[in-house]
Amino acid sequence: MKSADSRTSWLAALAIGVGVQSVWAQGNDTLVPLTFQPLPLGAIKPSGWLQDQLALSANGLAGHEHDFYNYVAHSTWLGGTEEYSDLREGFPYWFNGLVPLAYSLDDSRLLDQVHSAADYVLGAQQDDGWLGPETGTERNFWGRMPFFLGLMNMADADEAYTEKIVDALWKFSGLMNGMLRDNYTGYHYHDGDQVSQGDEQWGRVRVQDMLITLQWLYTEHSDGHNGTQLLENMDMLIKGSLNWADWYNPTTYIKQDLNTVADDITDANFPYEHGVNVGQGLKALAVFRRYAHNDSLVGTTKNAVDWTFQYHGGASGAILADERLAGLAPYYGSETCTIVETMYSLSYLYQALGDASYADRCEKTAFNALPVQLTPDWWARQYVSQPNQPYAENLTETPFWNVNSWGQSYGLEVDYPCCTVNHPQGYPKFAAAMxxxxxxxxxxxxxxxxxxxxxxxxxxxxxxTYPFGDxxxxxxxxxxxxxxxxxxxxxxxxxxxxxxxxxxxxxxxxxxxxxxxxxxxxxxxxxxxxxIGNPGIVLENRANDTVAVHYGALVFALAIPSANSSTQPKAYNNGGNDYLPDGYAPAQSRDYQYHNTSSWNYAIDPDTLVVHGTDFTGALPNPLFAPGANPLSMTAKGCEISWGYYHGVPDTPPTGNARKCIGDVVDVRLEPLGGAKLHLVDLPTLTLT
Incomplete structure (x- = not known):
C-alpha cells in the first residue's frame, strides 16, 4: 500500500485503539469453531472457465513476476535489494497468491517458484526465530501476515513442506511473544523504528490475517508445542490492534460520501477508511470472535458488510475507495487490491459464520468486479476501475482521492505496485473455497x-458454465x-x-x-x-436516479466500443510517466489505454431490455473476459443525453427534466461487466416506448 505519510497522518487514530480490551470477552483454551471447515489446498481442482482464468494468470503477469519483477525477483526477502516501501510487502503479497495458483493448477513451473521462494526464506530464518530480511528496528509484523497465509496453504497442500513450515512458525511465535510483551515491539511504533509512525498501523488494522495463521497453527499443529503462548499472542495482538468494532458503530461509522466530510474527522479515522484495509477488515471481527467468544461480534460483522456496500459499494460488488472510501458516485474508483481482499474476506465469513449473504456477495465480486480490472490475457491490471468508465486512458484531471492520471488505464504497475503483486490471489482463493x-x-x-x-x-x-448458465x-x-x-x-x-x-x-x-x-x-x-431458477432481469436502483442491470449473479453494463493503444511498461513513480528500461519486462507486458470509439452518454429504457444467448451450448470462449466474447448479451432502446464531466470523467447524469434525448432512439448493447472494459454500470433511464 502507499505510505500513510504520503497523504495524511494516522497519528490521531492512535486514540481509537485505546480501550479496545473492553470489547473482548476473555479468551479461553478453545477457539469458536468455524461453521464450515475449509478443505486443504489442492483438494479442490477448478475446471471449465475458472480453470481457464487460472491458467491465463499462470501464463500471464502473475506467473512471470518471479522471473523479472523487481519487487518479487529481487526482493530483500530473496536476498535482493528492491522494495517499493519500508514495509517490504511485495514478495509476501505475491507468495500469498502464487501458492494457491500453483497448487490449484498443479503447475510445475509455478510450483518450482513457490518452492524455491519458501526454501530460501525458511532456510534464512534468523536464530531468534524472525522470518524475513529485517533486523533490529527494521522489524514490523505486517509483511509476515500475507506471507504466513501462503505458508499455511502450502503446509496444507504439500506434506513435504508441512513439518518445516510448522516448525518455523512455532519458532517465530515464540519470538513474537517476547516482542509483544516488550511493549508491543514490531507492532506499535517506538522511537527509532525504521517503519514510520504512520506506516506501523497497517499491521494493527490488518492483524486478522496474522490471527488466521495463528488459529490454524493452534487447532491443527499444537501437539507438543506451547499452545498457551500462542493464545497469549492472539490476546496481545487483539488488544493492541486498531478496533474495527469501534468503527462499525452507528455513532462513528460515516454513511455519507467521505469527500463531503471535514478533514479532521476523516483523517482521524483513516485506517478504517482505506479501501484495502476495509476489504481485509470485513472479516476481522469474525476472526477475533474465534478467540474472544463474543457473539455480539456476529452482528457487528453483519453491519460492517452491509454498511460498506450500502454506503460505499458499487453494483458489481466492488468497494468504492480510491484509495480512501468515497460515496456512491459512478466516477469513484475501486482498487484491484481491494477487490481480491474483499473476495477473500467474504469467503472466509461464509466459512466462519455460515451466513449465505456473504457467499452471494463473494460471487458477485468474483464474477463482475474482478475480471473487468484485468486485460483478457491477464498480463495487465488496473489500479482502479470505475462503475462508469467509458475510457481508460491518461486523464487530464482526476476525480480520485489519491490516484494518479494513469490509475484507471491497464498496465504492469500503473499508479502503485501493490496491485501487481496482490492481484494473483483472487480466483485461486475463490477456487480453493468453492x-x-x-x-x-x-x-x-x-x-x-x-x-x-x-x-x-x-x-x-x-x-x-455458471454464472453464465444456470x-x-x-x-x-x-x-x-x-x-x-x-x-x-x-x-x-x-x-x-x-x-x-x-x-x-x-x-x-x-x-x-x-x-x-x-x-x-x-x-x-x-x-x-x-x-437454478433464474428470475430474469432485475434492476437495482442506484444513486442519481440510475439503475444497474442484474441477471442472476452477473451485472450487465452498457458496452462502449474501443480502440486500444499500448506502450512498453512505465514505472509507477514520478506520476507514472517514465518508461521502464528496454528489456525489463517480457514482451507480453504492455501498458494499455482503451479509447472509446463511439458516444457513451446514453440513457436506456429498462422496459425494453432483452437477454440474448441463453440457449448457448458447449464450452465458453477463452479468453472469456474480452469485449464481445461472452455468448450472453442484452439489447435495449437508448438515446444520447446531455451529460457533463467531473474532473475529466463522466459526472453523475442529469436528473428530472434535464434528462432528455438529444438524438435518435437506437438499439444499445449490454454485456457482462467482466468483459466490458469500457462500460457504464449505473445507467440513467428514460421511457422511450
Missing part, C-alpha cells in the same frame, strides 16, 4: 463454479455415502429451482441461514443435476 466440509462428513458446494473435490473416499465433480451437473462417487449440499443463491427463484438425483426431481428445501439444500448421496456413482 467446496467446504459440513459437519463430520458432509461436503457443501459453497461458492458455485466448475470444479471437483476429493475428500477421503468421496469425489464430487461439477461441470457448469445448470450444474455433478458426477459423484462415494464408498459409503454422505450428505452433499448445494448453495442456493439469494437471487434465485426458488419456486423454479430443482435438484434431480438420478431420475427423481424435487424442489429445493433451503436452510434459511446457510442457503444450503441437502442431498443424501448413496454409495457408488450418483448423477445430480442442479437447475
Amino acid at each position: 467446496y467446504v466440509k459440513s459437519g463430520d462428513s458432509g461436503i457443501a458446494h459453497a461458492l458455485l463454479g466448475p470444479g471437483s473435490v476429493t475428500v477421503g473416499d468421496d469425489t464430487v465433480d461439477c461441470t457448469t 445448470i450444474l451437473e455433478y458426477n459423484i462417487n462415494s464408498k459409503s455415502g454422505f450428505d452433499f449440499y448445494v448453495r442456493v443463491p439469494g437471487w434465485a427463484d426458488t419456486s423454479k429451482t430443482t435438484v434431480t438425483v438420478g431420475s427423481t426431481s424435487s424442489n429445493v428445501d433451503i436452510d434459511a441461514h446457510t442457503g444450503l439444500h441437502k442431498i443424501s448421496i448413496p454409495s457408488g456413482p450418483t448423477k445430480v443435476t442442479y437447475n
Whole structure:
C-alpha cells in the first residue's frame, strides 16, 4: 500500500485503539469453531472457465513476476535489494497468491517458484526465530501476515513442506511473544523504528490475517508445542490492534460520501477508511470472535458488510475507495487490491459464520468486479476501475482521492505496485473455497463454479458454465455415502429451482441461514443435476436516479466500443510517466489505454431490455473476459443525453427534466461487466416506448 505519510497522518487514530480490551470477552483454551471447515489446498481442482482464468494468470503477469519483477525477483526477502516501501510487502503479497495458483493448477513451473521462494526464506530464518530480511528496528509484523497465509496453504497442500513450515512458525511465535510483551515491539511504533509512525498501523488494522495463521497453527499443529503462548499472542495482538468494532458503530461509522466530510474527522479515522484495509477488515471481527467468544461480534460483522456496500459499494460488488472510501458516485474508483481482499474476506465469513449473504456477495465480486480490472490475457491490471468508465486512458484531471492520471488505464504497475503483486490471489482463493466440509462428513458446494473435490473416499465433480448458465451437473462417487449440499443463491427463484438425483426431481428445501439444500448421496456413482431458477432481469436502483442491470449473479453494463493503444511498461513513480528500461519486462507486458470509439452518454429504457444467448451450448470462449466474447448479451432502446464531466470523467447524469434525448432512439448493447472494459454500470433511464 502507499505510505500513510504520503497523504495524511494516522497519528490521531492512535486514540481509537485505546480501550479496545473492553470489547473482548476473555479468551479461553478453545477457539469458536468455524461453521464450515475449509478443505486443504489442492483438494479442490477448478475446471471449465475458472480453470481457464487460472491458467491465463499462470501464463500471464502473475506467473512471470518471479522471473523479472523487481519487487518479487529481487526482493530483500530473496536476498535482493528492491522494495517499493519500508514495509517490504511485495514478495509476501505475491507468495500469498502464487501458492494457491500453483497448487490449484498443479503447475510445475509455478510450483518450482513457490518452492524455491519458501526454501530460501525458511532456510534464512534468523536464530531468534524472525522470518524475513529485517533486523533490529527494521522489524514490523505486517509483511509476515500475507506471507504466513501462503505458508499455511502450502503446509496444507504439500506434506513435504508441512513439518518445516510448522516448525518455523512455532519458532517465530515464540519470538513474537517476547516482542509483544516488550511493549508491543514490531507492532506499535517506538522511537527509532525504521517503519514510520504512520506506516506501523497497517499491521494493527490488518492483524486478522496474522490471527488466521495463528488459529490454524493452534487447532491443527499444537501437539507438543506451547499452545498457551500462542493464545497469549492472539490476546496481545487483539488488544493492541486498531478496533474495527469501534468503527462499525452507528455513532462513528460515516454513511455519507467521505469527500463531503471535514478533514479532521476523516483523517482521524483513516485506517478504517482505506479501501484495502476495509476489504481485509470485513472479516476481522469474525476472526477475533474465534478467540474472544463474543457473539455480539456476529452482528457487528453483519453491519460492517452491509454498511460498506450500502454506503460505499458499487453494483458489481466492488468497494468504492480510491484509495480512501468515497460515496456512491459512478466516477469513484475501486482498487484491484481491494477487490481480491474483499473476495477473500467474504469467503472466509461464509466459512466462519455460515451466513449465505456473504457467499452471494463473494460471487458477485468474483464474477463482475474482478475480471473487468484485468486485460483478457491477464498480463495487465488496473489500479482502479470505475462503475462508469467509458475510457481508460491518461486523464487530464482526476476525480480520485489519491490516484494518479494513469490509475484507471491497464498496465504492469500503473499508479502503485501493490496491485501487481496482490492481484494473483483472487480466483485461486475463490477456487480453493468453492467446496467446504459440513459437519463430520458432509461436503457443501459453497461458492458455485466448475470444479471437483476429493475428500477421503468421496469425489464430487461439477461441470457448469455458471454464472453464465444456470445448470450444474455433478458426477459423484462415494464408498459409503454422505450428505452433499448445494448453495442456493439469494437471487434465485426458488419456486423454479430443482435438484434431480438420478431420475427423481424435487424442489429445493433451503436452510434459511446457510442457503444450503441437502442431498443424501448413496454409495457408488450418483448423477445430480442442479437447475437454478433464474428470475430474469432485475434492476437495482442506484444513486442519481440510475439503475444497474442484474441477471442472476452477473451485472450487465452498457458496452462502449474501443480502440486500444499500448506502450512498453512505465514505472509507477514520478506520476507514472517514465518508461521502464528496454528489456525489463517480457514482451507480453504492455501498458494499455482503451479509447472509446463511439458516444457513451446514453440513457436506456429498462422496459425494453432483452437477454440474448441463453440457449448457448458447449464450452465458453477463452479468453472469456474480452469485449464481445461472452455468448450472453442484452439489447435495449437508448438515446444520447446531455451529460457533463467531473474532473475529466463522466459526472453523475442529469436528473428530472434535464434528462432528455438529444438524438435518435437506437438499439444499445449490454454485456457482462467482466468483459466490458469500457462500460457504464449505473445507467440513467428514460421511457422511450
